[in-house]
Amino acid sequence: MQVQSYLFFSNGQCEEALAFYGKVLGAKTTFLTRYGDVPPGTPVEPGQENKVMHCNFTIGDTQIMASDNCAAPGAGMNGxxxxxxxxxxxxxxxxxxxxxxxxxxxxxxxxxxxxxxxxxxxxxxxxxxxxxxxxxx
Known part of the structure; x- marks a missing residue:
């Protein structure tokens, strides 16, 4: 079994964070899908189509997953x-x-x-x- 971290960016900054971590840490995005990529008929909040629904990225040998958490804007990351x-x-x-x-x-x-x-x-x-x-x- 493997434990992996999953980051929820509550202010729609996931893609910006990926670019920043790529520059600073050499992070590489290995998979990315947007809310607008869901099958037709699947409800998507208006204005969220280009936000990241899910992505995988690596820092060194470690894989991390992340997304824009469109349901809780302004919530911080703690704990x-x-x-x-x-x-x-x-x-x-x-x-x-x-x-x-x-x-x-x-x-x-x-x-x-x-x-x-x-x-x-x-x-x-x-x-x-x-x-x-x-x-x-």
Missing amino acids: FALSLAPATVEEGKVIFDALADGGQVNMPYQPTFWADGFGMLVDRFGVHWMINVAKPM
Whole structure:
């Protein structure tokens, strides 16, 4: 069994987020379907036809799924964080700063007792991230 993350973008920003993660993290969209792609006769909220109904994207070897959650505009994302493990402190800092652009830093990127580099933030789309470069064992 595999557990995968599913992100619901409540403000219709899924496609914008995919482009941002592609630029910042090298994410690759592997599948995308829109609400307008549903079979004829299936009800779709007016104005939602071009919003993302479902997509898969990868960051490194990890697959994540996402969509625009058209039913709950303005709802935030809470109760989870995606954790990245870059190979070096420098790479971690670059990723942290890029994800933090337009977002909110909850814990600045810095050395800790368990990591050579660690920081927490919420990106401009409301997704919580932890960047962790573990100390060598």
